[in-house]
Amino acid sequence: MMQIVVIGNGMVGYKFCEKLIAKAPHQFQITVFGEEIRPAYDRVHLSEFFAGKSADDLSMAPASWYEENGIKLHLGDPVQTIDRTNKKVISFHGIITHYDVLVIATGSAAFVPSIPGVEKKGVFIYRTIEDLELMAEWAKKSKKGAVIGGGLLGLEAAKAMLDLGINDTHVIEFAPRLMPRQIDAAGSAILTSKLEALGLSIHTSKNTIEIAGDDAIQSMKFSDGSHIDADMLVISAGIKPRDELAIQCGLTTGERGGILVNETMQTSDESIYAIGECALYNSMIYGLVAPGYEMADIVVTNLLGGNKAFLGFDMSTKLKLIGIDVASFGNPFAEGDGIRSITIEDRNKGIYKRINISSNGKTLLGGVLVGDADQYNALLQTCKNNIVLPPNPEDIILGARGSDADQGAGITALPDDALICSCESVSKIDICNAVSEAGCETVDAIKKCTKAGTGCGGCIPMVKDLMLYTMKAQGKIVRTVLCEHFNYSRQELFDLVKIKKIKTYDEVLSELGTGDGCELCKPPVASILASLWNENILKKGNDTAQDSNDRFLANIQKGGTYSVVPRIPGGEITPEKLIAIGEVAKKYQLYTKITGGQRIDLFGAHLSDLPNIWQELIDAGFESGHAYGKSLRTVKSCVGSTWCRFGLHDSVSFAIQIEERYRGLRSPHKLKGGVSGCIRECAEAQSKDFGIIATEKGWNLYVCGNGGSKPQHALLLATDIDEETCVKYLDRFLMFYVKTADPLTRTATWLNKMEGGIAYLKAVVIEDALGMNATWEADMDNHVNTYECEWKAAIETPELRKRFNHFVNAPAEKDPSIQFDEMRTQKKAKDWK
Amino acid sequence: MTEAISATWFLACNTTDVPENGGVCIKYNDEQIALFNFTRRNEWYATQNECPHRKQMALSRGMIGSNNNEPKVACPFHKKTFSLQTGECLSGDECSIKTYPVKIEDGKVFIGV
Structure with missing residues (x-):
C-alpha cells in the first residue's frame, strides 16, 4: 500500500485527508504529524x-474520525527532519516513518x-487556540490594549481584544490606511470611521520602534516621536x-520564504508536495483557506x-469585521486603459462601494x-463569469430601486459552472441538482449533500437563493409555513x-391543520x-399547547x-413592596437578583x-411580570424630571402608563x-422594541431596536409628538407587529425583512396606508x-392551581x-451533570 | 404499548388527573415516570421523566406532538425530542429514554414497571 505522510494538521492538511x-477510502496508508495538541480546527x-x-x-473533525478512517495521527509531535534520500521523516518524539509521497502543509x-x-x-x-488562551488570561488584568497590524488579521485581533473586554484598544498600522491589500483609500476611510465609532483608536502611518516597560509592556514608542x-x-x-523543514532538507524555497511549487503543487523533489500557506506558487503565497483547499484537491486528484492544475486563485474576500462588512473582489484597484470606476460614498450610513468597469x-x-456587502456574491459572480453588465452599471451597486426583478435575474444569468462555494469548489449546477435531483429542500440538506457553505459560510445566502429559485422553477410553492401540521404562515393563520x-x-388544529401538532406549532398558535x-x-x-414556561x-x-x-412598572417600587419581596424570598429561600429590565428576579x-409565592406577592399588591411569556416584559425608565436636574419630562410616569397599557399583550x-x-x-430606549425620548417640545418615538446577540439601534418613527399621539402610534405599531410577524421574530428582524423598511412602517402607522389604524x-x-x-x-381557580405539583400521585412531595x-x-x- | 411483556402493573393515578394532550410526573418508589395523555390520538404513553441530554427531571412538563405520525415529547429545556413509542431521540442525538407500557381500566391509569 502506498504510504502518504502529511506534515501539518491545520485546516488544509485536514482537508487533504478528508478529500483523499x-x-x-483505504487505498493509502496515511500518517499525519501535527505540532499542535489539538486535531485541526477552524x-x-x-x-x-x-x-x-x-x-x-471549532474542531474540523474529532480524533476518532482519523482513527475510523485508518489515519495515524501524531499530535504534539512535529516532524524535525526530512530524509529525502531514504524517504523518511523523523518526528520530535523520534517516530521514523517511511513515505512514498510526502505532503507538506505546515502553514x-x-x-x-x-x-x-x-x-x-x-x-x-x-494564531492558535493556545495563543488565545494566553491572551484571555492576561486580559483579565489589562485595561489598555494595542494591536500592531491593520490588515485582515490585525482587525480580527482587535475584535478579540474587544471581546476580551478591553474597550480601550489601539490599532497601529504601518501603511497609510487600513487593509491596504484589499481596499482603497476611500473605503479605508469609511472603515476607519466606523471602527472609531465602536471605540477603537486607529493610527495609520505609524512605525513602532520600541515596546517599553520593565518586565511587562507599559507603552509603545513610534518613529514620529509619539507614544x-x-x-x-x-x-x-x-x-x-513555515518553510524551515524544506530549507533544511534542501528543497527550493523563495527568497522571501515559501516552498516553491509547480502547477501540480510538486516541490523541487517530485515525491514531495506543498499545499496551503507554506507553498509559493508563481511568486505568491495564498493566505486564504479556499485556495489551500483547492491545492489539496489538486494533489488528491493527481495522486489518483x-x-x-492550479491556475492561481481568486483572492476575493468578504468578511465581517466587528460587525462591519468588508469585501473586495476581482481587481479592486484597477485603473488606466480607459477603465472607469463608479463609487458610492455614504458617510451618513458608513457605506462605500466601488466597481471598476472595462473601457467598453x-x-x-x-x-x-x-x-x-449584500451584493458581494452577485458582483463576484458577474466579475468571475464575465457576465455582460446592464446599460446602467451603477444599478448593480445601488440595488434594485423599486423592483426586485434584478435579484432573480442575477442568479439565472449565472452559467451552470459558476463557482458558488469556493471553499469546497461547488458550482451552481451542483447546488441546483442537489435540489432538483437529490431532493434537498433546506440549506442544511444542501450543506450535507454538497458541502457547499461548510467552509467560510459566505456563500450561504446565495445557496439559499439558488435553492428557492430551483424549487420555484420546479413549480414548488415556497412559503414559510409553521411546521408539518400547518400549511400556513403565522400571518395567514392569524387571519x-x-x-x-x-x-x-x-x-385550530382540527379545522386548519393536520396530525397531532408539535412543539413548533403549539406555542405560536397559542x-x-x-x-x-x-x-x-x-x-x-x-x-x-403553551411552551413550558407559559404553562x-x-x-x-x-x-x-x-x-x-x-411586575415593577417603570422600575418604580415603594419600600413596603421591596420589603414584601424580601420577605417572600427569605421564606421560600430564593436567590434574588436585579434584572436588566429594572425588576427583581427570584x-x-x-x-x-x-402558587403560594404568588399568593403572597399578589396580597402585597404585585401582579405577574410575564417574564415567562412572549409578551411585554418591561418599560425601563430613567428617573426623569421629578428628580433629575437635566430631565425634560416625567419619564417614570410615562413608562408606567405605557407598561400598564401593554402588560399581558401576547406577541x-x-x-x-x-x-x-x-x-x-439613561433608559437605553434606543435598544428596545420601542423607545421614547423626551425632547423640548414633546417626545421622540423610536421603534424596532434590539439588544441581544445582534444589537441594532431603534429607528426614529416620529418626532416631537405629545403623549396621546405617542400612545396612538404605539397601539398601531404593536398591533401591526403582532398581526404580521413570523414566530419568534423580534421587531428589529421584522422591520429588516419588511419591504420598504422604516419608510413603509411610517406610511402605515402615521399615514394609515393600510387603512387599518382604527381597527x-x-x-x-x-x-x-x-x-x-x-x-x-391561577391561584383563585382550584383546577389550575392543582397543576403546580411535581408528582401528581404525591402532591405534597417536592422533586427530590x-x-x-x-x-x-x-x-x-x-x-x- | 404491548401487554405481551410480563409487567407488574402499578396504579399511577386517575385518568382525570392528567391534562388532555399533556403530561404529569408519577412517583414510583425512587423513580420518576412521565405519563402522557395523548387525547388527540386516544393513546397513553409513559417514559422516564429524566431528559438524558442534561439529566433534568422535566420530560413530563414537555410539549407532546408528532413527527410524521410518530408521537413524541419535546424536553422543555433544550427542545430535544424523543419518540414516545421507542424512546429514541429524534433530534439527532445519541441518547434514548426508557418507555413503559400503560393500560387504562375503569378510569384508572396503570403503568407496567
Missing part, C-alpha cells in the same frame, strides 16, 4: 473562541517584526510561511491519476464594498383564526389565540426550579411553591420598551379593557432530584 478518504473563525465558542465547536506563522522589547510579557501573537500607553499588545502584522463598459473587473373565531388549540381573544392562557385546554407561568431554570418576576422556586416574541427623560438616554386602536383598547393578571386567576450549591451566601443551581 472521500475519493479513495482557524478562520478563531475570534469566535472569545465570543463563546469552545475548542470543540504559516505570525510574522513578528524585530522591534526592541517584543519579548516582554503582555506581548502576544494571534501610547498599553499593557497588552497583539502582533498581527502578517504571516511568514487525474490531471488537474461591458465587464466588471473588480471592486470594493465597505459597510454593506383565519380571527375570521373563524376559533378559541382553542385543538380546534400565542395567536392569546393575542386575538385575550382569554386566560391556561383555560379551555390551551395549557398543554407554569414561570421560567424554568437549570435544575428544574422556576424563577418568579413580579430564582430557585419549587413548582409546588409557585410573536418578547417586547421591551424604554422611556428616557432627556437626550442623555388596531380598537383591538388594543379591547386588550387593555380585558386584561387580567394570569397568576391571580433538585439540588443547590452555595455562592456568596445565596444559593445557585447545581451545574449540569
Whole structure:
C-alpha cells in the first residue's frame, strides 16, 4: 500500500485527508504529524473562541474520525527532519516513518517584526487556540490594549481584544490606511470611521520602534516621536510561511520564504508536495483557506491519476469585521486603459462601494464594498463569469430601486459552472441538482449533500437563493409555513383564526391543520389565540399547547426550579413592596437578583411553591411580570424630571402608563420598551422594541431596536409628538407587529425583512396606508379593557392551581432530584451533570 | 404499548388527573415516570421523566406532538425530542429514554414497571 505522510494538521492538511478518504477510502496508508495538541480546527473563525465558542465547536473533525478512517495521527509531535534520500521523516518524539509521497502543509506563522522589547510579557501573537488562551488570561488584568497590524488579521485581533473586554484598544498600522491589500483609500476611510465609532483608536502611518516597560509592556514608542500607553499588545502584522523543514532538507524555497511549487503543487523533489500557506506558487503565497483547499484537491486528484492544475486563485474576500462588512473582489484597484470606476460614498450610513468597469463598459473587473456587502456574491459572480453588465452599471451597486426583478435575474444569468462555494469548489449546477435531483429542500440538506457553505459560510445566502429559485422553477410553492401540521404562515393563520373565531388549540388544529401538532406549532398558535381573544392562557385546554414556561407561568431554570418576576412598572417600587419581596424570598429561600429590565428576579422556586409565592406577592399588591411569556416584559425608565436636574419630562410616569397599557399583550416574541427623560438616554430606549425620548417640545418615538446577540439601534418613527399621539402610534405599531410577524421574530428582524423598511412602517402607522389604524386602536383598547393578571386567576381557580405539583400521585412531595450549591451566601443551581 | 411483556402493573393515578394532550410526573418508589395523555390520538404513553441530554427531571412538563405520525415529547429545556413509542431521540442525538407500557381500566391509569 502506498504510504502518504502529511506534515501539518491545520485546516488544509485536514482537508487533504478528508478529500483523499472521500475519493479513495483505504487505498493509502496515511500518517499525519501535527505540532499542535489539538486535531485541526477552524482557524478562520478563531475570534469566535472569545465570543463563546469552545475548542470543540471549532474542531474540523474529532480524533476518532482519523482513527475510523485508518489515519495515524501524531499530535504534539512535529516532524524535525526530512530524509529525502531514504524517504523518511523523523518526528520530535523520534517516530521514523517511511513515505512514498510526502505532503507538506505546515502553514504559516505570525510574522513578528524585530522591534526592541517584543519579548516582554503582555506581548502576544494571534494564531492558535493556545495563543488565545494566553491572551484571555492576561486580559483579565489589562485595561489598555494595542494591536500592531491593520490588515485582515490585525482587525480580527482587535475584535478579540474587544471581546476580551478591553474597550480601550489601539490599532497601529504601518501603511497609510487600513487593509491596504484589499481596499482603497476611500473605503479605508469609511472603515476607519466606523471602527472609531465602536471605540477603537486607529493610527495609520505609524512605525513602532520600541515596546517599553520593565518586565511587562507599559507603552509603545513610534518613529514620529509619539507614544501610547498599553499593557497588552497583539502582533498581527502578517504571516511568514513555515518553510524551515524544506530549507533544511534542501528543497527550493523563495527568497522571501515559501516552498516553491509547480502547477501540480510538486516541490523541487517530485515525491514531495506543498499545499496551503507554506507553498509559493508563481511568486505568491495564498493566505486564504479556499485556495489551500483547492491545492489539496489538486494533489488528491493527481495522486489518483487525474490531471488537474492550479491556475492561481481568486483572492476575493468578504468578511465581517466587528460587525462591519468588508469585501473586495476581482481587481479592486484597477485603473488606466480607459477603465472607469463608479463609487458610492455614504458617510451618513458608513457605506462605500466601488466597481471598476472595462473601457467598453461591458465587464466588471473588480471592486470594493465597505459597510454593506449584500451584493458581494452577485458582483463576484458577474466579475468571475464575465457576465455582460446592464446599460446602467451603477444599478448593480445601488440595488434594485423599486423592483426586485434584478435579484432573480442575477442568479439565472449565472452559467451552470459558476463557482458558488469556493471553499469546497461547488458550482451552481451542483447546488441546483442537489435540489432538483437529490431532493434537498433546506440549506442544511444542501450543506450535507454538497458541502457547499461548510467552509467560510459566505456563500450561504446565495445557496439559499439558488435553492428557492430551483424549487420555484420546479413549480414548488415556497412559503414559510409553521411546521408539518400547518400549511400556513403565522400571518395567514392569524387571519383565519380571527375570521373563524376559533378559541382553542385543538380546534385550530382540527379545522386548519393536520396530525397531532408539535412543539413548533403549539406555542405560536397559542400565542395567536392569546393575542386575538385575550382569554386566560391556561383555560379551555390551551395549557398543554403553551411552551413550558407559559404553562407554569414561570421560567424554568437549570435544575428544574422556576424563577418568579413580579411586575415593577417603570422600575418604580415603594419600600413596603421591596420589603414584601424580601420577605417572600427569605421564606421560600430564593436567590434574588436585579434584572436588566429594572425588576427583581427570584430564582430557585419549587413548582409546588409557585402558587403560594404568588399568593403572597399578589396580597402585597404585585401582579405577574410575564417574564415567562412572549409578551411585554418591561418599560425601563430613567428617573426623569421629578428628580433629575437635566430631565425634560416625567419619564417614570410615562413608562408606567405605557407598561400598564401593554402588560399581558401576547406577541410573536418578547417586547421591551424604554422611556428616557432627556437626550442623555439613561433608559437605553434606543435598544428596545420601542423607545421614547423626551425632547423640548414633546417626545421622540423610536421603534424596532434590539439588544441581544445582534444589537441594532431603534429607528426614529416620529418626532416631537405629545403623549396621546405617542400612545396612538404605539397601539398601531404593536398591533401591526403582532398581526404580521413570523414566530419568534423580534421587531428589529421584522422591520429588516419588511419591504420598504422604516419608510413603509411610517406610511402605515402615521399615514394609515393600510387603512387599518382604527381597527388596531380598537383591538388594543379591547386588550387593555380585558386584561387580567394570569397568576391571580391561577391561584383563585382550584383546577389550575392543582397543576403546580411535581408528582401528581404525591402532591405534597417536592422533586427530590433538585439540588443547590452555595455562592456568596445565596444559593445557585447545581451545574449540569 | 404491548401487554405481551410480563409487567407488574402499578396504579399511577386517575385518568382525570392528567391534562388532555399533556403530561404529569408519577412517583414510583425512587423513580420518576412521565405519563402522557395523548387525547388527540386516544393513546397513553409513559417514559422516564429524566431528559438524558442534561439529566433534568422535566420530560413530563414537555410539549407532546408528532413527527410524521410518530408521537413524541419535546424536553422543555433544550427542545430535544424523543419518540414516545421507542424512546429514541429524534433530534439527532445519541441518547434514548426508557418507555413503559400503560393500560387504562375503569378510569384508572396503570403503568407496567
